[in-house]
Amino acid sequence: MSGGSLVFVIFSILFLEAVVAIYPFEGIFPQIHPQAFIHPEAVIIGRVRIGALSSVWPGVVIRGDVNDIEIGEKTNIQDGCVLHVTRGTPDRPSGSSLTLGNHVTIGHQVTLHACRLLDDVMVGIGAIVLDRVVINKGAMVGAGALVSPGKQIPERELWLGSPAKKVRDRTDDEIRASATIMEHYTVLAGIHRDSMTPP
Numbered sequence: 001m002s003g004g005s006l007v008f009v010i011f012s013i014l015f016l017e018a019v020v021a022i023y024p025f026e027g028i029f030p031q032i033h034p035q036a037f038i039h040p041e042a043v044i045i046g047r048v049r050i051g052a053l054s055s056v057w058p059g060v061v062i063r064g065d066v067n068d069i070e071i072g073e074k075t076n077i078q079d080g081c082v083l084h085v086t087r088g089t090p091d092r093p094s095g096s097s098l099t100l101g102n103h104v105t106i107g108h109q110v111t112l113h114a115c116r117l118l119d120d121v122m123v124g125i126g127a128i129v130l131d132r133v134v135i136n137k138g139a140m141v142g143a144g145a146l147v148s149p150g151k152q153i154p155e156r157e158l159w160l161g162s163p164a165k166k167v168r169d170r171t172d173d174e175i176r177a178s179a180t181i182m183e184h185y186t187v188l189a190g191i192h193r194d195s196m197t198p199p
């Protein structure tokens with residue numbers, strides 16, 4: 001049995017009462033840390049790795065078919081998000097993968113496509129982040145923003161609008177508030193997990 005299959009089996013046993021929608025793609029299973037929380041109404045496919053204490057909420061789709069998706073630790077992906085990647089082409093043979101660092105908060109109904117978000121980033125509700133965008137540490141994209149392909153958002157900047165532009169730097173208080181939200185989601189995930197575990 002491959003490492004990926006083993007993780008899948010262990011994960012299925014942990015969630016005996018709540019079957020989790022985790023599927024292989026071309027023989028590759030998602031690799032999910034046993035301490036991550038995946039709500040049973042989320043769908044995770046293929047070349048996806050999720051680190052410890054991260055959480056994936058109802059209605060999320062993470063489809064790692066034509067490229068890799070890597071999600072770090074203590075990162076929350078809230079309800080209804082869609083995460084996908086871009087396949088290789090003659091122009092760009094390796095395509096574009098999707099990477100989320102540690103302590104990242106992704107608000108409800110966000111679409112992330114083949115982009116890279118570093119640690120401590122926050123993406124507001126309903127935002128869309130397109131291919132090859134890089135969002136550096138501690139930066140934020142506000143609710144409803146559209147970040148167009150290839151944009152590089154420097155550390156700690158706040159970007160809003162469609163197309164998104166820098167509006168200002170984030171304050172220390174705002175960075176701390178984002179960290180509080182991230183920690184809250186880590187705790188909340190544990191409560192949801194316990195609520196689903198048979199007594």
Ligand SMILES: CC(C)(COP(=O)(O)OP(=O)(O)OC[C@H]1O[C@@H](n2cnc3c(N)ncnc32)[C@H](O)[C@@H]1OP(=O)(O)O)[C@@H](O)C(=O)NCCC(=O)NCCS
Pocket residue numbers: 106107108123124125141142143144145160161181
């Ligand atoms: C951007 C945000 C952080 C507020 O920043 P702020 O600087 O405190 O903004 P303010 O509320 O003082 O508003 C300043 C201006 O920006 C506008 N604004 C606020 N949020 C905006 C957004 N997401 N997109 C566009 N404009 C926005 C306000 O309307 C206001 O405009 P005005 O000066 O013409 O009246 C907040 O609106 C946001 O997007 N939060 C995301 C929350 C979220 O999605 N959380 C995830 C779930 S936990």
